Amino acid sequence: MTPxxxxxxxxxxxxxxxxxxxGQRILDAAYELFSRRGIRDVGISELIDRAGVAKATFYxxxxxxxDVVLAFLSQRDELWTVNQIIAGARSRGTTxxxxxxxxxxxxxxxxxxxxxxxxxxxxxLLEMGPGHPLGQASIDYLARIRDHVQALAEEAGLARPEExxxxxxxxxxxxxxxxxEGDTHAAARAQEMAGWLIEHHQR
Amino acid sequence: MTPxxxxxxxxxxxxxxxxxxxGQRILDAAYELFSRRGIRDVGISELIDRAGVAKATFYxxxxxxxDVVLAFLSQRDELWTVNQIIAGARSRGTTxxxxxxxxxxxxxxxxxxxxxxxxxxxxxLLEMGPGHPLGQASIDYLARIRDHVQALAEEAGLARPEExxxxxxxxxxxxxxxxxEGDTHAAARAQEMAGWLIEHHQR
DNA sequence: TGAGGGACAGACCGGTCTGTACCGTTGTAA
DNA sequence: TTACAACGGTACAGACCGGTCTGTCCCTCA
Numbered sequence: 240m241t242p243x244x245x246x247x248x249x250x251x252x253x254x255x256x257x258x259x260x261x262g263q264r265i266l267d268a269a270y271e272l273f274s275r276r277g278i279r280d281v282g283i284s285e286l287i288d289r290a291g292v293a294k295a296t297f298y299x300x301x302x303x304x305x306d307v308v309l310a311f312l313s314q315r316d317e318l319w320t321v322n323q324i325i326a327g328a329r330s331r332g333t334t335x336x337x338x339x340x341x342x343x344x345x346x347x348x349x350x351x352x353x354x355x356x357x358x359x360x361x362x363x364l365l366e367m368g369p370g371h372p373l374g375q376a377s378i379d380y381l382a383r384i385r386d387h388v389q390a391l392a393e394e395a396g397l398a399r400p401e402e403x404x405x406x407x408x409x410x411x412x413x414x415x416x417x418x419x420e421g422d423t424h425a426a427a428r429a430q431e432m433a434g435w436l437i438e439h440h441q442r
Numbered sequence: 443m444t445p446x447x448x449x450x451x452x453x454x455x456x457x458x459x460x461x462x463x464x465g466q467r468i469l470d471a472a473y474e475l476f477s478r479r480g481i482r483d484v485g486i487s488e489l490i491d492r493a494g495v496a497k498a499t500f501y502x503x504x505x506x507x508x509d510v511v512l513a514f515l516s517q518r519d520e521l522w523t524v525n526q527i528i529a530g531a532r533s534r535g536t537t538x539x540x541x542x543x544x545x546x547x548x549x550x551x552x553x554x555x556x557x558x559x560x561x562x563x564x565x566x567l568l569e570m571g572p573g574h575p576l577g578q579a580s581i582d583y584l585a586r587i588r589d590h591v592q593a594l595a596e597e598a599g600l601a602r603p604e605e606x607x608x609x610x611x612x613x614x615x616x617x618x619x620x621x622x623e624g625d626t627h628a629a630a631r632a633q634e635m636a637g638w639l640i641e642h643h644q645r
Numbered sequence: 646t647g648a649g650g651g652a653c654a655g656a657c658c659g660g661t662c663t664g665t666a667c668c669g670t671t672g673t674a675a
Numbered sequence: 676t677t678a679c680a681a682c683g684g685t686a687c688a689g690a691c692c693g694g695t696c697t698g699t700c701c702c703t704c705a
Contacts, residue, residue, distance in 0.1 A: 261652065277569070279482050283693060293653040295696080304693065357568065361619055365560065365568045366480070369622060378623050405620070406631045413616025416564055417608070419572055420581050428609040435638040464682070485662060496683040497664080507663065 262300040264290040269311045270318070275356045277366055278308055278373065308363070308373055315359045316380050323349075325387050335395035336437060339388070342411065343430035350418040350426055357419045360384075361412060384408065397440040406436055465503045467493040472514045473521070478559045480569055481511055481576065511566070511576055518562045519583050526552075528590050538598035539640060542591070545614070546633035553621040553629055560622045563587075564615060587611065600643040609639055 268290035272281040283304055287297045301307040324345055331341035349355060364377040388411075389404035397403050410429040417425035471493035475484045486507055490500050504510040530548040535541035552558060567580040591614075592607035600606050613632040620628035 296652055362568050364622060365565050369624070381623060405625060406635060409613065409616035409620050409628060409632055412619040413612035416615040416619065417612050419567060420584055422608060425612060429612055432609060432635050432639060436635060499682060
């Protein structure tokens, strides 16, 4: 908020005329706003306000609003998909099968958070439509999630891992939408069906 | 909600002024535009253009944009949920269990249509958020879909029909999102899991 | 000491949005 | 025939949008 906040505070990564990295503040603000409120509901003015950044500074770092949304989606993939969901699930189980089922344990904890914001990739896809570049990018990131599931299925030695991952993904997405509707037990319901899916794919 | 239908009943095409009730033309245009493009992407100007109606006429029939969206959601419930999905599924099966599974047959035909527009209730819910009045209305209409499933489950004599319906609904919503991503076989995948769900709820 | 440059502030532009007001026209009822 | 109500057309108000631009401040480095 404060304009002068930490002018040289950063641990000096950039030589020369470097500064507190306004670009990072923009990305942080974009993550907060876009993940909770969607794309169209957040304007550039509010974004630069939150980041404590001038408009010209924003447009020096990003070519357009779509550009910063793409950067947000990439950040979301890293912080949420990989660091939260995949890493969280892997740490909760020892065998690949346990790790797969643990995805819905992570979901269960996530669904009951008061700042639960659903899946940004689904949100953006449905908000912008599959024809829009941002919708297409969301589809790509959703495919990456499915790839993680497929990799775990292969580690578990399950049959037809690609088909398995697509069915598994239906459970993930369906439970997220149900959680958005207010069903706090959606993760447990999906996990039950996920168990049957594993059984039917065991050789 | 209903556009008041002030003039004479629609006993025939009017010779002079408005041919087929301006209020109905507005609702028809709203259905076409909102179901295919969402809410925020469609402005009032485009809506009245499509309906062939003056702006003042629109605001004589509907108090606001939200008002006409509510009317659209109601229409969507009638034309899509009831007439297409539920009636279609009931006509395809003889027993309640067959009728339940036939939902995903209807979905399968629906997903491959080139004008596939996904589920408006999910779209509006994620577009506006669960806190917005339109999001809340969407949640209510989604609950009505679940009620239809629950009724079929009760007819089929399945155990714990409410829990069954919530799990079933996860499969419906998840497959719709997958279809939006481009998976044309999402309905078959969901149907397979739906079969297992029925098995586990048979007394 | 002074030049250079990144950051902040904010005016400004064209366009779009929802919603209102006013117009002349036309069919229907009295 | 006249009064009325609904209609299409359109200008307008006020807000907001994404994006451009100018000006000022301050830090860094030569």
